[in-house]
Amino acid sequence: MRAVSFFRKYHKWLTLIVGVQAVLWTLSGVYMTVIPLDFIHGDHLVRPVESQKIDWNRVSVGPGRVSQNYPSAQSIELIMLAGGPVYRVKSANSQTLVDAASGGHISPVDEDLVRMLAVEHYAGEGVIEQVTLLEGNLPQEIQAADPPLWRVDFSGANEPTFYFDADTAEFLSRRHNFWRGFDFVWMLHIMDYEDRANVNNWLLRAAASLGLLAAFAGIGLLFFSFGRRRSSASGETG
Amino acid sequence: MAAMRWLHKWLGLIVGIQMTIWLLSGLMMSAFNMQTVSGADRVRGDNDLLPASAATLDAETAARSGPDARIVRLRTILGQSVYEIVGENGLSLVSAETGAPFDITSERAAEIAREDFSGSAPVTRVILREAPFLELRTHDGPVWRVDFDDGRETTLYVDGETGRILSRRNNVWRVFDVFWMLHTMDYAGRDNFNNPLIIIAGISALWLALTGFITLFSSFRLQDFDLISAMRRWRGRRIQCTLEAPDASPASQALAPGLSYFDALAARDIQLPSNCGGAGTCGLCVVRVEPDRPPTATERRLLPDSELRNGARLACQHRTRNDDRLELPEGVLGAKPLTGRVTETRFIAPFIKEITVKLNDRPARSPVSGQYVQVEIPEGAMESASFDIPEGWRARWFEHGLPARIEAPASQRRSYSMATAPHEDPKLLVLNVRAVPPASDKHSWGVGSSYIFSRKPGDEIVLHGPFGRFRPTERASELVLIGGGSGMAPLRSLIRHEYSQYGAGRPVTFFYGARTGADILYSEEFETLAKQRPEFRWVVALSDPGDDESWSGRKGLIHETAKRDLKVWDKDLLKAEFLLCGPPALVEASTKMLLGLNVPSEHIHVEDFGV
Ligand SMILES: Cc1cc2nc3c(=O)[nH]c(=O)nc-3n(C[C@H](O)[C@H](O)[C@H](O)COP(=O)(O)OP(=O)(O)OC[C@H]3O[C@@H](n4cnc5c(N)ncnc54)[C@H](O)[C@@H]3O)c2cc1C
Numbered sequence A: 001m002r003a004v005s006f007f008r009k010y011h012k013w014l015t016l017i018v019g020v021q022a023v024l025w026t027l028s029g030v031y032m033t034v035i036p037l038d039f040i041h042g043d044h045l046v047r048p049v050e051s052q053k054i055d056w057n058r059v060s061v062g063p064g065r066v067s068q069n070y071p072s073a074q075s076i077e078l079i080m081l082a083g084g085p086v087y088r089v090k091s092a093n094s095q096t097l098v099d100a101a102s103g104g105h106i107s108p109v110d111e112d113l114v115r116m117l118a119v120e121h122y123a124g125e126g127v128i129e130q131v132t133l134l135e136g137n138l139p140q141e142i143q144a145a146d147p148p149l150w151r152v153d154f155s156g157a158n159e160p161t162f163y164f165d166a167d168t169a170e171f172l173s174r175r176h177n178f179w180r181g182f183d184f185v186w187m188l189h190i191m192d193y194e195d196r197a198n199v200n201n202w203l204l205r206a207a208a209s210l211g212l213l214a215a216f217a218g219i220g221l222l223f224f225s226f227g228r229r230r231s232s233a234s235g236e237t238g
Numbered sequence B: 001m002a003a004m005r006w007l008h009k010w011l012g013l014i015v016g017i018q019m020t021i022w023l024l025s026g027l028m029m030s031a032f033n034m035q036t037v038s039g040a041d042r043v044r045g046d047n048d049l050l051p052a053s054a055a056t057l058d059a060e061t062a063a064r065s066g067p068d069a070r071i072v073r074l075r076t077i078l079g080q081s082v083y084e085i086v087g088e089n090g091l092s093l094v095s096a097e098t099g100a101p102f103d104i105t106s107e108r109a110a111e112i113a114r115e116d117f118s119g120s121a122p123v124t125r126v127i128l129r130e131a132p133f134l135e136l137r138t139h140d141g142p143v144w145r146v147d148f149d150d151g152r153e154t155t156l157y158v159d160g161e162t163g164r165i166l167s168r169r170n171n172v173w174r175v176f177d178v179f180w181m182l183h184t185m186d187y188a189g190r191d192n193f194n195n196p197l198i199i200i201a202g203i204s205a206l207w208l209a210l211t212g213f214i215t216l217f218s219s220f221r222l223q224d225f226d227l228i229s230a231m232r233r234w235r236g237r238r239i240q241c242t243l244e245a246p247d248a249s250p251a252s253q254a255l256a257p258g259l260s261y262f263d264a265l266a267a268r269d270i271q272l273p274s275n276c277g278g279a280g281t282c283g284l285c286v287v288r289v290e291p292d293r294p295p296t297a298t299e300r301r302l303l304p305d306s307e308l309r310n311g312a313r314l315a316c317q318h319r320t321r322n323d324d325r326l327e328l329p330e331g332v333l334g335a336k337p338l339t340g341r342v343t344e345t346r347f348i349a350p351f352i353k354e355i356t357v358k359l360n361d362r363p364a365r366s367p368v369s370g371q372y373v374q375v376e377i378p379e380g381a382m383e384s385a386s387f388d389i390p391e392g393w394r395a396r397w398f399e400h401g402l403p404a405r406i407e408a409p410a411s412q413r414r415s416y417s418m419a420t421a422p423h424e425d426p427k428l429l430v431l432n433v434r435a436v437p438p439a440s441d442k443h444s445w446g447v448g449s450s451y452i453f454s455r456k457p458g459d460e461i462v463l464h465g466p467f468g469r470f471r472p473t474e475r476a477s478e479l480v481l482i483g484g485g486s487g488m489a490p491l492r493s494l495i496r497h498e499y500s501q502y503g504a505g506r507p508v509t510f511f512y513g514a515r516t517g518a519d520i521l522y523s524e525e526f527e528t529l530a531k532q533r534p535e536f537r538w539v540v541a542l543s544d545p546g547d548d549e550s551w552s553g554r555k556g557l558i559h560e561t562a563k564r565d566l567k568v569w570d571k572d573l574l575k576a577e578f579l580l581c582g583p584p585a586l587v588e589a590s591t592k593m594l595l596g597l598n599v600p601s602e603h604i605h606v607e608d609f610g611v
């Protein structure tokens, strides 16, 4: 078989297998490159909030006491929350909020506090539409976090959502529709349809290998389809 | 579809390499284990509980350490309790027990790194650097670089301010990062995949993929998906057939199952004549089989009934069968392609070029007058500028719209009849080729004719053949030729043979139809011949003379002109043989006219050009 028909045959059959995926790869690639990453991250939705100075007069419980009460603690962080000092106590698999004035346990934080924090952080348009406590299964878009979470939905055009840790009142993340679109095309791009995170999957490896072979055959074909014109042009001058 | 292919090809030229780089780098990144790339596989991962001594810390000492603090974080570094204080002027570390500054010195940095690293490999070097730099692109500030001698040159970066591990690099990551750079096309910073270069390349690649995808639909035939036959072919299974030919002794041939005879023979380098490449539209791939095989509808349309009854079939319409017997036409078995060079080209009518080819070698089988050759039309583009259309005739070309380029999407073959008699010079081939204008808006100029028109003296040309049995029998006592346009070629060949020393010199009447005076080919040659040879008559009729005052000859369609003469023929029509050649309309109308005059069909020989 002549090289050119060999290349054509392989290019044809391999792209029959990976053609759809090639369209998806380039389509998702264009989405990811055309929209600036900072926008995808939702930087425009968040206003920088500086934490308040610690009011030491109201700190009556020392860090030592907290560490006695929580022997598994790995770090203890003193901050101001809603005007009062609190300790964020983090251990390997749990975290809580402790009132630095009374030593009392204040997790999970209530909806009013979360609403206040959300308004403080939000720089987008629209108002809070809904605040929900998520305790069990988390939605795909915030899989990596640990429940319980507060989910705050805003009424902006892009359906912005803020997530707060319900135990520590920490601002965890923000989502909006372009982020969700990005997450979806990322799934198509890396072909991990379950967790959307594992690039080491065999489906992707197989598709990329076949795609690469198809590309090689395509390059081979190019060589022939443009190569002939050169030879006929040289025939003209000679 | 041709436009799609054209686009796909050019886009391939522009982004094909980058597409390959994306696939390669993507595959490599997918192949590398992310645990290794991130260095997570060599992290000790102990739980760093606060030291027992932390239990004694009170609020007052804490307040003294950071009176203006916004955040005070109690952590463990190297087994000691440390306050990380975030205040007005940034971040600082103090020992929680003594309140003294806790600086991340090079010793501490090395110790922190060693505590994090799971292996026993020694630290080889600790140096202070200022981020950001290539291996640490998103951090700002002083960092300790701690190198390990662990066989993959692991480097841990320890934050000079907080003592935290910022990242874990190793040679796997370093290679990975090069692929990442190739993937993002950000050759300076490596991380910005919103750069204009990748956006332009990405959009082009999207079009490359889309045009390719659309092209796919027309790239397959149903037969391609006959998996069972494909499996059998792949396993090397073959079908045994007997091939016969007038010019070869019968031989057994192993052919691939599941293919048409046309394709299966082509795979064995036995090339049947064809203009359509096996698509079932040209009717040239005629072979003979046992007549009991039912003809397909295509065959009934393309072949005359008398031929079908004799077992003539189209090889592209029947699949290979075990123990089949097939009779191939002359000049196919054991034939080799002929090569030659163009020596001369010239326009002889507004749309017809005469092209002369000198073959490199004498054909193994001598051609016979009236035969045709098949020209290889390679895949690629032809520039219409290279047609060299004479000034005065350009307007007639542009009536049809002439694009700058005409594309042959795949290599194919086209038939062209010889316009000279072989005895004149067996190595010389003269062809009369007519440019075929677009059949509709959606089509372009014919690829084969465009290819011939773009040839220049010196260009190489590859041919097959000669083929065909377009000639009178020896029984005929008189010949009547009817032709038009480039249908001139084989008729001229027959006439030049007839009146040469090898011919019988029988009386010939040549009815030739053309549109205008300019479209008549070789008129001087035939007028001269008519003067020298009283038994030769040359009758021309113009179908569209317009207001050409100088034309005093016949007008109208050539078959009607011929009919008028033949009706009052002074000799016995039954002893004459008729040779018709040209476009299908002419051939069809003339055949009908002759049958109407009670000419037996076996006295009518036809060469239908199909266009
Ligand atoms: C035995 C034999 C001898 C011949 N001898 C001569 C000769 O001496 N001189 C000569 O000039 N010709 C001769 N021909 C005709 C020649 O072989 C070609 O068929 C002719 O040149 C047209 O080929 P092409 O590649 O230029 O056109 P093609 O590309 O095959 O196109 C032909 C026409 O079909 C249209 N078309 C293209 N694709 C499609 C489609 N998918 N659907 C519908 N329409 C389409 C085109 O626009 C064009 O009008 C001979 C043919 C035969 C069978």
Ligand code: FES
Binding pocket: B262, B273, B274, B275, B276, B277, B278, B279, B280, B281, B282, B283, B284, B285, B314, B315, B316, B317
């Ligand atoms: S190859 Fe053209 S009809 Fe068979």
